[in-house]
Amino acid sequence: MKFRDVRMRGFEKRARLSAVLDWLDAHCASLPGESIPLAESAGRILAEEIVATSNIPAYRRSAMDGYAIAGEETTGASDYSPLTFRVVGESWPGSPFSGKLYSTQAVRIMTGAPVPEGADAVLPAEQASEAGDLVEFTGSVPPGKNVGAIGEDVREGTSVLPAGRRLRPQDVGLLASLGLAVVPVIRRPKVRMLITGNELAAVGQPIGESQIFDSNSPMLHSLIVRDSGELIEQLHLRDDRHLISEALQRPGADVLLVSGGSSVGAEDYAPSLLDELGELDFHGMAIRPASPTGVGRLGSAIVFLLPGNPVSCLCAYDLLAGRTIRQLGGRSPRLPYATREFVLSKKIVSSVGRLDYCRVCIDEERVFPVATSGASILSSTSRADGFVLVPEESEGYAVGTTVSVHLYDLPFDRPL
């Protein structure tokens, strides 16, 4: 794209979201793998298939507390005609019975302990009573009963988990049972934030009369963490072309997020700088309220020029930057929100030719757009329960239409 300086003139033509996403998809392969300690691997994405290098269990194990015996020998035992065996030893988890069992012998055994040679079943403790070194059985078990076979959980050589798997807590347990101390996972994308604006003060600092507190960096930081990116640096910069130029060129990031200075104001330096130092592939998007967003590349980093207005910033992050961070990290590009259908109790108005990010509130089983919807009203995104995306083709939705709502809170995390 030939750079056109839009400062104080406005955008000529705005890119459709789908075109930008296609471009991003073409430039966002998963990052390479790295090895991390197993204990930190939950929620990470496997970089390689895991193949079992051993059987689980590696020995025949008891599934009950009771007595290891030859199952066949218990046939017919009942409350009325108990059978008597001799207890010749014990098998504990970690401390097995080392001998072999002969006819009418039993070994006291605990859940998880190795089943000794000569035994093929475990009779539950509840059906036995011991006296001296003898034990009386009031029930019977067939051969194989209550004995876990070698490899019954995982068989050596089989595939345990596929590459690309988001590791569940139980997956971490499963990898532990295979003895894996380190796990190959896709590296987390390294993200650098450049927060620009002379008017911004950091929270906790004194504020001038015409200043405002920087809300985008704590919000973006939270979003990056949610999407499993790694925030490597955040720089707070004045609207100074030289400072911004230097910051853009710092190495080491996979993703650069520039907040503010992305639009058509006289001090919006980021677009022209990106065009000069790298490439500004898109600037101006048919999205409301994130139309001043820019996307491009600088070295190996994907760069997002996010609007300074906080609602626009949230919208541009979610639709573009967050998606890229998830994809680089080997995750699904889907929006990380649960969706649910609701019926509209007030109409949503949109314009053909642009995608609308419309915040909505839930009232019982219906939804309606929030009243205050300006791009600078961040409180609207706290008041809202979620958002509806109105596609470019649509003029909006009438009362009574069923719409799909992206919920800001996960259903199980909403207050009761």
Added chain:
Amino acid sequence: MKFRDVRMRGFEKRARLSAVLDWLDAHCASLPGESIPLAESAGRILAEEIVATSNIPAYRRSAMDGYAIAGEETTGASDYSPLTFRVVGESWPGSPFSGKLYSTQAVRIMTGAPVPEGADAVLPAEQASEAGDLVEFTGSVPPGKNVGAIGEDVREGTSVLPAGRRLRPQDVGLLASLGLAVVPVIRRPKVRMLITGNELAAVGQPIGESQIFDSNSPMLHSLIVRDSGELIEQLHLRDDRHLISEALQRPGADVLLVSGGSSVGAEDYAPSLLDELGELDFHGMAIRPASPTGVGRLGSAIVFLLPGNPVSCLCAYDLLAGRTIRQLGGRSPRLPYATREFVLSKKIVSSVGRLDYCRVCIDEERVFPVATSGASILSSTSRADGFVLVPEESEGYAVGTTVSVHLYDLPFDRPL
């Protein structure tokens, strides 16, 4: 409950899940609040309502890049009859125009900058062209247009977020815009894990022939993190009554998770110790596969005796311990899984009188129970897509029944 030593004898009577949950609800108030840095507050639960101590914005701000003017004076301006104003200064974010505007004067203004006295509207830059210190307007704006009123986002003295709110990324941004550097949130529950079992080896260590790797502690650790608990200590103990007794009495935890040694085996010391040192309120539950679970109290800690079998451990954690950790942390007691309805393609068999935790796989739009369902087969919980809870009253479900599935993965985190 009078303690009845069930070692090598089995449970006489098993508690219903609902009875245990009622007891837990009565003993699990939210923990007290603590103050943490704003940047770390996303996902945490607000301990107090937040009331705005200032207006946002604190001044009239421009919603556009353009020219601050008296809107009334632009009436009639168009491409065919432009109106000329004199540019008397600039207003930048953080660097406002300090004077006052008089008739036919304009101030060049950027998005977010204070609107000077005498102006009541902002004309977008796209409808203006400057020459020298004059500017020609080819469009008009009514008074108030493109000017954000004081307090339009947040009005001083109003409630911004309620106590109990799980902080979204945008909430963190909103609190930042109010200048909050620290946030009052509910303290995270402190959890101590006691992992017992002579047969257990930690991953990364050499393993004996009759040993197995400890899979429960990495799994439980991941689950505790998921539920926003804080793992303060994990102790790996041999099956030694004295060691377990000492570990149980260590102070500082809100929740104790004891893995293994909870059942009726001869070396299952935890139940009798808990009864002796504190109270063992429940031991034995009508839940499959987590029947050997125990619940009680020791000092101010809630204690969970979790079965050593990994599937039982996962089930007992999710249905009981995880719920408590979430509740102590001020979170919803709901199971932290999305649910979806599916039609069964194979029947689920259960027994009346016990709740069944039945792992299922999804095949297109249908689900079926996993073939291997033993409590020791952890790989079944990795193969499964989720689980169905079959209530105590039910004998199971026939083919074709619609069942509600708790999905192990969030829908947007499943591979495409």
